[in-house]
Amino acid sequence: MQDEQSAIIEELGVAAQFDAVTEAERRTVFLADYLRTSGARTYVLGISGGIDSLTSALLAQAAVRRLRHSGYDCEFVAVRLPYGVQADEADAQAALAIIRPDRLMTVNVKPATDAMISEVKRDAPELFDREREDFHHGNVKARERMIAQYAIAGATHGIVIGTDHAAEALMGFFTKFGDGASDILPLAGLNKRRVRAVAKVLGAPDSLIFKVPTADLETNAPLRPDEDAYGVTYDQIDDFLEGKPVDETARDRILTKFRATAHKRALPVTPLD
Numbered sequence: 236m237q238d239e240q241s242a243i244i245e246e247l248g249v250a251a252q253f254d255a256v257t258e259a260e261r262r263t264v265f266l267a268d269y270l271r272t273s274g275a276r277t278y279v280l281g282i283s284g285g286i287d288s289l290t291s292a293l294l295a296q297a298a299v300r301r302l303r304h305s306g307y308d309c310e311f312v313a314v315r316l317p318y319g320v321q322a323d324e325a326d327a328q329a330a331l332a333i334i335r336p337d338r339l340m341t342v343n344v345k346p347a348t349d350a351m352i353s354e355v356k357r358d359a360p361e362l363f364d365r366e367r368e369d370f371h372h373g374n375v376k377a378r379e380r381m382i383a384q385y386a387i388a389g390a391t392h393g394i395v396i397g398t399d400h401a402a403e404a405l406m407g408f409f410t411k412f413g414d415g416a417s418d419i420l421p422l423a424g425l426n427k428r429r430v431r432a433v434a435k436v437l438g439a440p441d442s443l444i445f446k447v448p449t450a451d452l453e454t455n456a457p458l459r460p461d462e463d464a465y466g467v468t469y470d471q472i473d474d475f476l477e478g479k480p481v482d483e484t485a486r487d488r489i490l491t492k493f494r495a496t497a498h499k500r501a502l503p504v505t506p507l508d
């Protein structure tokens with residue numbers, strides 16, 4: 236393995252050994268301990284219909300059930316955050332049926348997203364070229380979802396769960412201060428196949444575990460696979476994170492993305508850096 240690859244694996248906290256049962260338990264205990272220690276009363280998490288939010292939700296729901304059993308008053312709040320009507324709404328409903336959250340809320344992010352874009356465009360419509368407008372609009376959707384989750388956390392003495400893991404962190408594939416903004420990351424250090432393995436242990440069905448991952452942010456390309464945007468596959472990303480060799484084109488693409496997105500994994504830059 237080359238030096239840069241091993242440095243990245245270390246930076247992103249990907250363990251050499253992995254056992255899904257052990258990880259599921261360790262991460263449930265971690266969520267339970269953190270909520271109790273912080274004195275907070277809810278975990279708040281957006282449920283998209285994808286496997287990252289389903290896995291995080293199953294961990295969080297298990298953690299709060301344990302805490303309540305031990306006498307600590309707390310709740311898991313699942314939040315549906317569609318932009319209008321979502322193409323894979325049925326998957327989101329299937330996920331909720333498995334999670335059985337203590338509380339379910341739905342916030343349509345379309346009115347706030349469209350109002351924000353239209354206000355921003357009012358003074359300078361020329362800034363948004365036609366080709367990229369849908370892309371920028373997608374990042375505003377992700378940030379409106381963040382605002383909704385923080386509003387709920389603020390009102391419930393809650394903690395916002397993020398679903399970022401090592402595969403997305405490697406590629407910088409999240410919206411800065413959108414889905415990239417959260418208080419706690421229960422999937423940290425896992426590549427995508429390890430997230431799937433933990434999901435399996437927690438009882439998720441194969442139909443959701445092996446669903447094609449999608450950020451689903453572009454209105455003009457619903458359910459666009461993440462792998463289309465990456466130009467590499469999750470298998471290649473996962474192999475890279477497990478220290479395995481990947482072909483040179485994929486390796487170059489991964490390293491280019493990783494370097495270009497360093498600012499998204501760090502605190503804001505200051506003159507003291």
Ligand SMILES: Nc1ncnc2c1ncn2[C@@H]1O[C@H](COP(=O)(O)OP(=O)(O)OC[C@H]2O[C@@H]([n+]3cccc(C(=O)O)c3)[C@H](O)[C@@H]2O)[C@@H](O)[C@H]1O
Nearest residue numbers: 374377407408409410411413414449450451452461464498
């Ligand atoms: N060198 C630098 N130092 C400090 N800050 C820098 C910077 N370069 C850009 N920036 C700042 O970062 C901004 C760009 O970052 P950002 O706004 O995140 O935008 P960007 O990285 O361009 O786009 C987000 C990407 O993440 C994907 N995504 C988003 C949300 C969810 C998921 C998912 O998997 O669910 C995926 C999305 O499809 C897209 O490909 C710039 O506008 C600028 O403000």
Ligand SMILES: Nc1ncnc2c1ncn2[C@@H]1O[C@H](COP(=O)(O)OP(=O)(O)OP(=O)(O)O)[C@@H](O)[C@H]1O
Nearest residue numbers: 281282283285286287288316317398414448449450
């Ligand atoms: N439509 C949505 N409703 C609620 N939450 C959402 C929605 N879209 C995105 N999110 C939140 O943003 C997070 C990031 O999205 P991302 O696509 O990376 O994860 P995922 O959809 O759970 O899994 P996958 O990556 O396999 O699609 C989600 O885990 C979820 O918490």
Ligand SMILES: [Mg+2]
Nearest residue numbers: 283285449450
């Ligand atoms: Mg998704």
